Amino acid sequence: NAGVTQTPKFQVLKTGQSMTLQCAQDMNHNSMYWYRQDPGMGLRLIYYSASEGTTDKGEVPNGYNVSRLNKREFSLRLESAAPSQTSVYFCASSEQWRGAETQYFGPGTRLLVL
Amino acid sequence: RKEVEQDPGPFNVPEGATVAFNCTYSNSASQSFFWYRQDCRKEPKLLMSVYSSGNEDGRFTAQLNRASQYISLLIRDSKLSDSATYLCVVNRGATTDSWGKLQFGAGTQVVVTP
Numbered sequence: 383n384a385g386v387t388q389t390p391k392f393q394v395l396k397t398g399q400s401m402t403l404q405c406a407q408d409m410n411h412n413s414m415y416w417y418r419q420d421p422g423m424g425l426r427l428i429y430y431s432a433s434e435g436t437t438d439k440g441e442v443p444n445g446y447n448v449s450r451l452n453k454r455e456f457s458l459r460l461e462s463a464a465p466s467q468t469s470v471y472f473c474a475s476s477e478q479w480r481g482a483e484t485q486y487f488g489p490g491t492r493l494l495v496l
Numbered sequence: 497r498k499e500v501e502q503d504p505g506p507f508n509v510p511e512g513a514t515v516a517f518n519c520t521y522s523n524s525a526s527q528s529f530f531w532y533r534q535d536c537r538k539e540p541k542l543l544m545s546v547y548s549s550g551n552e553d554g555r556f557t558a559q560l561n562r563a564s565q566y567i568s569l570l571i572r573d574s575k576l577s578d579s580a581t582y583l584c585v586v587n588r589g590a591t592t593d594s595w596g597k598l599q600f601g602a603g604t605q606v607v608v609t610p
Contacts, residue, residue: 413596424500424583424600425540432596440597472539479596481528481587487539 386488395463403458405473414456418469432479463495500601516570519584528587
């Protein structure tokens with residue numbers, strides 16, 4: 383019972399480099415999310431996919447792009463990394479796009495941009 | 497003003513004691529309320545949903561006060577394993593667009609000591 387998996391666990395990038403964070407869920411959930419967590423701040427929504435085939439911007443989308451590859455997978459891409467993108471990134475999923483749904487989180491990716 | 501505000505703590509609690517803390521939210525349209533738990537360097541996990549009438553789950557009791565726009569969490573008979581950061585989470589509203597968007601507080605740290 384893997385739940386939500388994320389790769390990589392850790393990454394160091396230089397300013398201007400690009401990378402893709404991978405996320406997959408095996409719970410047959412319809413909705414998926416990408417968050418970032420910074421010290422002293424709550425998790426902030428970057429992008430979300432309410433259902434397969436749709437993606438929308440969240441609270442802090444600048445500098446990121448996403449792809450909902452299929453129902454299981456939702457990737458986050460940093461095209462040109464900046465030090466301000468140093469953060470912990472969490473992917474999450476929920477069964478439906480509803481407020482009362484539990485969101486299940488992956489273990490996170492710790493990203494350092496130098 | 498942050499949309500969800502929490503006392504960061506830490507709340508230092510002797511084992512077996514009771515601890516309670518609140519969180520306030522600013523969006524009166526929020527419909528769903530939760531407490532998530534996050535252990536150090538781990539992903540958030542749902543602790544409990546919070547219902548209008550208040551609800552209890554073992555040693556944990558959650559209350560919602562819509563008029564004053566706050567929710568509370570009380571932990572009775574604290575265990576060492578209750579040491580964690582507790583995240584107050586509310587959804588952004590009742591419209592289709594906002595249903596699944598969650599707003600996270602920065603968390604309240606609880607440290608249970610022997």
